[in-house]
Amino acid sequence: MAARLVRRCCWRHFGAFVSTPSAVPASLLVPAGKAATARALPQAPFTLFHTSSPSSWADGFSVKEQVEESRNPEHKVIGELIETATSPRELFQLSEFHALNSNQASLIITQLSRLAVEKNLETESILRDERFQQLIGITDSQISQVWNNTLVNLLKSLCSLGMDSNRREMQSVEQEVLWRLRRLTFRQLTSLAEFLAVKQGKESRLLNEVIKKLELRWTELEGTRTVVTLMGKVGHVSPALMDRLEDKALELAEQFNPDDIRKIMLALAYQNRRCVPLLRALSYHLIQKHSELSLSVLMDLIFAYGKLNFHQPQVFQKIATDLHPHVSTMKPIEVTRCIRSFALLKWLSLPLFEAIVQ
Numbered sequence: 001m002a003a004r005l006v007r008r009c010c011w012r013h014f015g016a017f018v019s020t021p022s023a024v025p026a027s028l029l030v031p032a033g034k035a036a037t038a039r040a041l042p043q044a045p046f047t048l049f050h051t052s053s054p055s056s057w058a059d060g061f062s063v064k065e066q067v068e069e070s071r072n073p074e075h076k077v078i079g080e081l082i083e084t085a086t087s088p089r090e091l092f093q094l095s096e097f098h099a100l101n102s103n104q105a106s107l108i109i110t111q112l113s114r115l116a117v118e119k120n121l122e123t124e125s126i127l128r129d130e131r132f133q134q135l136i137g138i139t140d141s142q143i144s145q146v147w148n149n150t151l152v153n154l155l156k157s158l159c160s161l162g163m164d165s166n167r168r169e170m171q172s173v174e175q176e177v178l179w180r181l182r183r184l185t186f187r188q189l190t191s192l193a194e195f196l197a198v199k200q201g202k203e204s205r206l207l208n209e210v211i212k213k214l215e216l217r218w219t220e221l222e223g224t225r226t227v228v229t230l231m232g233k234v235g236h237v238s239p240a241l242m243d244r245l246e247d248k249a250l251e252l253a254e255q256f257n258p259d260d261i262r263k264i265m266l267a268l269a270y271q272n273r274r275c276v277p278l279l280r281a282l283s284y285h286l287i288q289k290h291s292e293l294s295l296s297v298l299m300d301l302i303f304a305y306g307k308l309n310f311h312q313p314q315v316f317q318k319i320a321t322d323l324h325p326h327v328s329t330m331k332p333i334e335v336t337r338c339i340r341s342f343a344l345l346k347w348l349s350l351p352l353f354e355a356i357v358q
Contacts, residue, residue, distance in 0.1 A: 078094065078098060116160070227264075287314055
């Protein structure tokens with residue numbers, strides 16, 4: 001019922017929008033370069049809407065971009081149709097029936113990438129589609145007019161779709177991002193660094209430039225999620241940035257939940273960074289605030305303590321006590337990991353090991 005109401009409201013809004021000549025220029029309803037003739041939009045492809053919100057986009061728009069969007073009703077409607085599209089066919093039909101600007105073409109490419117991931121679609125066929133090539137051409141011809149957030153998402157989307165990094169349009173997008181790094185928000189830089197670290201690795205020139213900006217603007221760093229993400233996925237690329245992240249993590253130690261502590265401990269362990277003040281603070285809050293820990297968290301914690309050879313008897317006792325009820329359901333590989341970690345720490349819990357033996 002809710003989905004039906006959403007579809008009805010969207011089409012009533014869109015119908016009122018396209019029926020008023022004064023509200024929409026004729027060029028919006030036909031492809032660029034074609035005569036503005038009366039042409040009915042097919043209804044079938046747009047009937048399958050799914051509910052989503054602007055917050056579902058990767059990084060959100062800036063205040064300036066939101067104001068500009070709200071002042072442009074035709075752009076707002078097209079944006080809603082892009083966001084609610086459920087198949088590449090619907091998105092490509094939007095490009096056929098509308099004269100898109102570079103920002104709208106970029107949004108369609110981003111949505112195509114999202115649908116390809118969600119529905120496990122064949123990306124090669126999307127890249128070869130002539131309509132996709134037209135979208136790339138529109139974006140490339142007006143790349144300087146693409147909004148910052150949309151540009152960041154465009155780069156990530158093209159990489160996810162598997163576009164050749166040597167292709168001119170791809171290099172144009174990367175170069176535009178490089179020129180705009182100073183204007184990107186810290187959140188956008190974080191999102192970009194996280195993506196590039198996974199997709200392109202340490203050799204990426206763009207990643208190195210993004211990390212330099214993060215190092216210079218580290219005072220803007222806030223929120224536990226950002227700290228955890230950067231430590232786990234980007235910290236290994238830059239020791240200098242990791243130093244800043246450790247300082248910030250120490251400041252926010254009281255706010256971390258068990259899963260955050262697990263990720264930070266693993267990041268430190270994999271990078272062999274034995275930051276004693278941070279390890280002590282995390283250990284303290286782990287004992288004081290978190291009464292029950294899941295099996296996966298317990299296993300990763302004891303592994304991290306063992307790899308770092310960091311001794312905290314109270315933490316070990318808590319981990320052993322919490323592990324005891326899980327012994328009967330633990331897999332052989334989990335038992336092996338547990339025994340090996342405690343052996344590295346040279347710490348023995350008789351009740352736990354008796355339960356394992358039995």
